[in-house]
Amino acid sequence: MAIGISVYNDKNTLQIDDRGITHGLVNKYTTTDLNNVENELCAYSPTVDGGQIHIRTIKSSAPQPNNVDVFVFGKPSTPDNFGLQVFREDGTVSFHSGYKPIRVVDFIRTPIITPQDYEKLFTGITKTYEGYGRLGVIVGSSTAMFFVPSNINSPVQVFQPAVVITGNTVQFGWYANKLPSAARDSVVVKSSYHNDFIVVDLTNY
Numbered sequence: 001m002a003i004g005i006s007v008y009n010d011k012n013t014l015q016i017d018d019r020g021i022t023h024g025l026v027n028k029y030t031t032t033d034l035n036n037v038e039n040e041l042c043a044y045s046p047t048v049d050g051g052q053i054h055i056r057t058i059k060s061s062a063p064q065p066n067n068v069d070v071f072v073f074g075k076p077s078t079p080d081n082f083g084l085q086v087f088r089e090d091g092t093v094s095f096h097s098g099y100k101p102i103r104v105v106d107f108i109r110t111p112i113i114t115p116q117d118y119e120k121l122f123t124g125i126t127k128t129y130e131g132y133g134r135l136g137v138i139v140g141s142s143t144a145m146f147f148v149p150s151n152i153n154s155p156v157q158v159f160q161p162a163v164v165i166t167g168n169t170v171q172f173g174w175y176a177n178k179l180p181s182a183a184r185d186s187v188v189v190k191s192s193y194h195n196d197f198i199v200v201d202l203t204n205y
Contacts, residue, residue, distance in 0.1 A: 005086050016095045018086050024099020025205055027072035032063040034070070043071040043102070043200050045136035046165055053137065053163040054175050055195070057144040071136060071205055073102050102138075103201040105129055110161070110172055112194045113145065124173030133203035135170060137163050140196030145174070146187045156184050161195040170199060 007016040016022060023041060030047060034056050044053045047067040054064055076085075076096035083097035095101075110125060129135060139161075147157040155178040162175040172195070179187070 022095045023073040026074040043136040050166040055161040106199040108197045128169045136202045138198040142195045
């Protein structure tokens with residue numbers, strides 16, 4: 001079989017290449033519990049306009065405030081011989097046209113925040129992307145921020161990353177919840193916090 005191909009668009013952006021693997025859509029489901037998706041490459045998109053995505057950096061029983069569609073992406077396989085397939089030198093499939101590929105729109109790294117910069121939690125980042133029917137986010141890395149009150153009887157304040165998608169506008173921020181005061185002994189406070197997100201186009205997926 002012929003091995004190796006590179007495909008570029010009219011802006012000279014690489015679209016397909018045999019040196020990497022283009023992950024494709026392998027599953028989709030709706031949930032209010034994102035606790036069990038840590039080992040999958042997933043894009044999240046709320047089912048309602050203006051819906052929120054509460055990223056779980058620690059296990060929590062609290063549900064999402066609204067339903068979230070989860071788009072699971074995986075390595076392509078060869079279930080049939082129809083469509084375009086690109087093979088790597090070792091015989092593995094790097095691209096299969098039968099799988100809808102991840103379409104990356106942007107990469108976002110939220111600013112580093114320290115516990116002393118408490119007020120910056122409520123600023124966040126807002127970006128608008130024109131020309132897309134539906135947007136979602138893939139979480140690259142995320143960290144919970146803990147505020148441990150000096151009063152040992154007070155609950156620990158936990159801030160975790162949140163995303164709100166309204167049409168073509170995506171807001172990156174935080175949401176808050178509380179842990180019982182007894183949890184303070186197990187809390188590991190870091191010196192600074194940032195979160196990474198990949199914005200993806202999920203139109204017609």
